[in-house]
Amino acid sequence: MNRKDLGLLVLILVVGLFVYLRNPLFLSANNLANTANLVGLFGLFSIAQGFVIITGGIELSVGSMIALLGVLFVDMVGRMGIPWPIAAATVLLLGIIMGLAHGLLITKLRMQPFVVTLCGLLIYRGMARGYTADATAGFPFGSTYPGLDFFVARPFGIPTSVFVLLVVAVIAWVVLHRSVFGRYLYAVGKNEEAAKFSGIRTDLVVIAAYVICASLTAIAAIFFAMYTRSVQPSGHANFYELYAIAAAVLGGFSLRGGEGSIIGVVLGTILLQILQNLVNLLGIPSSLNFAVMGTVILVGVLVDQQWGQFRERRRIREAARVAVKLHQS
């Protein structure tokens, strides 16, 4: 855990303590489980976003992907009666195809990530709405799917999504911070030209990042569909890509690429969910939700950056003083 992650953890604890003191319900088993569930769900696609941001790219179609894949999943299981593992595999495959398409457009056809994924955002949302003709996709009344209870179960009072996030986060941590591929991701994000001059197939690395992002998002889409039980395609998962980007930025990712950690993005997700929870628990009008979140992110990133600059200046002054001393002696 680096200094940035530690700072974020302290901030989470301080905000948590503040909320608890104002409303002890914050630490009730039910509230904690609910918040943890949301952390699990949002954490999945925020980590996904992290893989793309580390390369210096961006994935704006996350929310629309969750809506489209959610609609398809519910429809396949609920209306068509396809066994859920096959439906889930299909959704995952579609996710991989979307990620592959984004990656290819960005690397081989040299389009800007912002443009490609913005178009993805519009296209997938439109497809989701068109597919159901703007109606809500849901499971038939009274139907039960014993296999799917897994997604919303709470073994030991802890939601499944938290376990899944934990597993995904550990794997992602190893991949990003310890594996050869992770090093390539950082190298491409920091300086694609230099990475290429080191013999790295930078195009493949970038494509892989988008594929990983989209497939994790597909998994999140199934969880969200099961969490809401029905998918209303015009509103489902709206703006979720921005939650993901916000979590990553709070977690120390640089949108220029080459910087960021998995622990950071998970902590960023936790902070965002606590802020949402804070708005509910402290009786702040929920319409102010976004304003609170925006303010905290702005202040957080600002303080972090200014603090970094302050330390850098102090380091240079210190070095200069040592040099002068050496010179005098």
Next chain:
Amino acid sequence: MRLSDIRKVYPGVVALAGFELQVRPGEVIGIVGENGAGKSTLMKVLGGVITPDGGTIEVDGVATQSFTVTESIRAGIAFVHQELNLFDNLDVAANVFIGREPRKYGLFNIVDTERQRAAVAPILRRLGANFSPQEPVRNLSLAQQQIVEIAKALSCDARLIILDEPTSSLPLHETEKLLEVIRGLKADGIAVIFISHRLHEIERACDRVVVLRDGKFVGELDRAEVTYQKLVRMMIGRELKVVYTPPSAPRGEVALSARDIRTAAYPQQPVTLDLHRGEILGLAGLVGSGRSELARAIFGIDPVFGGTVAFAGKEFPIKTTGDATARGIFLVPEDRKGAGILLDMSIAQNITLPDLWSYSRGGIVSAAAESKRGERSKADLDIRAPSVKVRTGALSGGNQQKVVLAKWLAMNPQVIIADEPTRGIDVGAKFEIYRLMRGLADAGVAVLMISSDMEEVIGVSDRIAVMHEGRISGMLTRDQFSEENVLMLAVGGEGNKTGVSA
């Protein structure tokens, strides 16, 4: 205008050492000199961009110590740089008046396009331009764009226009046109300083040619006296301090063989080159002669527009850098900070990056193996840093270059292409890098050293290939090595009597 005793010293380099120049109205002066002779520094002094460390600049009899940019403009000095500074989304008139647009409607501050165009039209006529003021600049050819730059200069009442290698990227017929424009300027009493590598253009356009070497004025020739031989002889004559170390064994078989390679920079010029094991082949030429482009193409960075590359007699595809590195063909790029290393990564991480799988198990990087490799390279190449965990961005240029080399040396190199390997690094580190390259060659590696430093090319290479405008203009063996021969081939002159084999 008169320049006397202009000096400029950079740490470690004397860029200008007492340069003298006099310019009279209506005079066309050519300035020639090798790479690094001080031409660009001189231009920067005239433009007021840098302050000389000594000497005086005299304009119309008024002497000053230095020039600011504003004073330079007020003195009527205008530049047309090699890289044009035009906005290709605006029309010709808007470019000419950029930053000083005529306005109308008072407070609304609307650009008076009509007036702007009306003012530019006569200037274009005077320059014999075949395009109108409302033509968007993106539709113009390079030569036409240069005319726009000259029009810009004239609209500011320039009295001295400095053209920095204006013809280097022009096709022949456009060059003719530009020379004509220069003659027109001269007739109007405007002085022109013409910096060029193309001697025959200088011969035709200039009243006299000033030769620059090591930041000094070495002499001038009137138009009537100008010949290739005379100019080249004046440009050379630097003291050579690099002592040649001969290879320990005769060179081996051909390692890398490039056949008819065409690059995007010079698609009409196929290049063929053979590189042997155990030799250092110097690739000389002027900046922009297509050497780096050739290296980048062979290494799979830039697309190739024809030709084949073979390693040890076997052809291989050059699509990605992986194709080259898999065969032990490595490039030490010209742009060290931008392409050679990752400044934000540690020494050890940079060294292991191209071959990371060898330092990992099951796809997971072994920190121990990585730092062991780092320590070994640090000792082998004498990289000076407190630890291998230090960011390479914190190292000196020489040590950074050693990290770039270390990266490839750790991978059993077969062919090393080093593009300006010693640019911007101190003398001590330079000699270490020469020693390293010789050591590699003696170990059977084929080394191709691209260098613009004459001293280095002659002092380090076993053979020299010279490029001129995208083609290999000659190949020199050690008994033919001389600054004169290299420079002659570099400026596109014919080989001389000592015999040049192509």
